[in-house]
Amino acid sequence: MSSTVITDDTLYLGVDGGGTKCRACLVSSSGEILGVGLSGPANPLHGLTRTLASITEAAEQALESAAVSPAKMNEIIAGVALAGINLPGMFAAMKEWQHPFAEMYLTTDLHAACLGAHRGGDGAVIVAGTGSCGFASVKGESVTLGGHGFLLGDMGSGAWMGLEAIKAVLMAEDGLSGSTELVDKVTDIYGVDGLKIVETMSKASSSEFARLAPSVLAAAVAGDEVATTIVKQGAGYIDRLAKKLLLLEPPRLSMLGGISAPLQKWLSAEVAEKVEQPLDQPEMGAVYFARERHKERISQVSAVV
């Protein structure tokens, strides 16, 4: 099958890679979801080899669950959405991959999330999961905010909340700040107390820090002062991110990611009232992206011929 022809039986694969999971869906040319796949971490900033393995595994699962032969992988038009692919070095590294698909179109996880949330249309999204970031695509212009990774950014994210909580616990243990019930939460979650948390967490991944986030949010709701300070600071950043995106007047705004629901009550009323449920998943957004780009590419090829 030539990849420069779109037929009724063209299959599209959407892949959404994240810090903890990689999701894939196989979609018919009419937009019907035929199969899905789920594998492990696929954030190229944390390791390219593991990312490629997770993408391949999720894709294979999607074909299998759709009862499509693995031999058809090289006929599929894939849209692959990854964190960090906006960084020039990462994009170049991914382009070098000898992928198993007929065609592979790369975009950011944010762009796919936005296309998914607004069913392929214009809009804005804020992701607050392990990491945090904002994205809007309106009238052909797009803006990305944040998404600078665990160490340098990701304020208001789950990993950031976990890290700030552990810093606060160590500060409290030194008697340099107020006591907090987060001390007990850290012991519950990581099975260590006191100074041992330094050994356990000084090289921990962002996902491990993010495990603490639900406890930080719960402690803030229960009135713990230290937790409240952390959540307010994080939500304040997410709020600034949202206001900046709303300046572009996107028709819709959605929030995605594991802590987006509990974060909403900490946002300003102005932002909170604009937030709407996403319509489709990010991996479906990756399909919308691939379908659009593939059509463009074929029309260009046709124009040349």
Next chain:
Amino acid sequence: MSSTVITDDTLYLGVDGGGTKCRACLVSSSGEILGVGLSGPANPLHGLTRTLASITEAAEQALESAAVSPAKMNEIIAGVALAGINLPGMFAAMKEWQHPFAEMYLTTDLHAACLGAHRGGDGAVIVAGTGSCGFASVKGESVTLGGHGFLLGDMGSGAWMGLEAIKAVLMAEDGLSGSTELVDKVTDIYGVDGLKIVETMSKASSSEFARLAPSVLAAAVAGDEVATTIVKQGAGYIDRLAKKLLLLEPPRLSMLGGISAPLQKWLSAEVAEKVEQPLDQPEMGAVYFARERHKERISQVSAVV
């Protein structure tokens, strides 16, 4: 030579390992410095193998510069001071080392710095270099504050200032906070601008972040608002650390480390007026520590015999 006898020609080696350098000095039983050594990083939290190599190299240099035969290494009483050795796992790992000395006494870099700064006597120290921490030893009681490492603590340190500056630069580039002249400083120092800083710095070491600290301090003095906020926040933590140590009524308080001098003007008058120059270097403190512990040990052995 038996290590259970102290003679006039007993030689002591003091080693001070840090995140960027490892210093050693060879000292006679009368306290005269006979030779010195300087090697690379020796922070066991960043790598035990490199730490052991740096200690050995600095020790060999110290013997060589004192014109003492390398064959005499196994007659030397060594005091080795390391960051992170207060963590149970690290202490156990270092104790397993088949070291080349007659005896090796391990303590924290902070304890050695304090013994050095106060010529073996009681006192308190604050280290503000690549990392940050506080230590006091008064009337047989000691207190360690901070020193939790780059990711989880080290507030007010050079690495922390560099990290906060890069976060602020990325925030400013997203239009989510005020503009700052630190944007230009980052470009000057790391040779990258815009989003490329994420790729360059997302896995950088604490030492690489600390390279930016002098520019942050200078920008704060020049009135840059973002830099001033960072420096005030960091100095505020160092100030709380100092006040907590002063509660123990140490006879002296010294500040050590690469950014301790420029930080002092940002401290409260109450703390700043107590700060005195250190009397000796930390590696000399490691000698004071080893000499004291070795005497105690021999007197215990004698008591048993």
